[in-house]
Every structure is written in structure tokens, then in C-alpha cells.
């Protein structure tokens with residue numbers, strides 16, 4: 001009766017489905033990228049591989065380049081700029097005043113008031 005449980009002792013999974021991955025000690029080097037938000041990204045790659053010029057920053061998603069002083073982020077517009085910020089970039093305060101005065105004058109004209 002002890003023979004009835006012989007099968008239980010065999011290891012069904014003893015043959016691995018896939019061979020164990022081997023990590024050969026391949027020559028490796030660290031390549032550093034910087035995005036325009038001053039995030040430093042260090043990736044490791046095989047020494048014989050040529051690193052890409054641009055690597056997406058894992059923290060903010062902007063492209064990061066290998067030149068810390070000149071990150072390539074300016075290709076895309078800033079994602080979180082308000083409309084007012086854009087207007088202020090294009091116009092000075094004085095121009096804004098003039099536009100406002102113009103708009104008020106037009107408004108007064110529409111209401112039939114003399115300026």
C-alpha cells in the first residue's frame with residue numbers, strides 16, 4: 001500500500017520549459033542622458049552597441065540627450081503652458097494695455113457711448 005503513492009514523488013516540472021537564461025559577463029558601459037528638466041538618466045548597454053542620440057526620460061517623458069548643457073527637449077512645446085503664458089510671450093505689457101483699451105473703446109462704441 002505504500003507503493004500506491006510512488007508517482008507523487010516524481011517532479012513533473014523537473015524539465016524546464018525554457019533553458020535558464022545565462023548572463024554572460026558581457027562588456028557593459030553606462031551611458032548618461034539628460035532631459036531639459038535636469039533629470040539624469042543612466043542606462044547600461046553593451047559596450048559594442050552604439051548608444052542612441054536621444055533617450056526618452058523615464059521620469060517626464062521628454063527626450064533626453066547626451067549633452068547635459070543642451071538637452072533636446074525644446075523640440076516639443078511645453079505641455080503645461082497656459083494660454084495666458086503664450087500671450088505674455090508674444091506681447092509686452094504695454095501692448096496688452098493697448099489691446100485692452102482698444103477692446104474697451106469698441107465696447108463703448110457698441111453701447112453707443114461717446115469715448
Ligand SMILES: [Zn+2]
Nearest residue numbers: 035039057060
Ligand atoms: Zn525628465
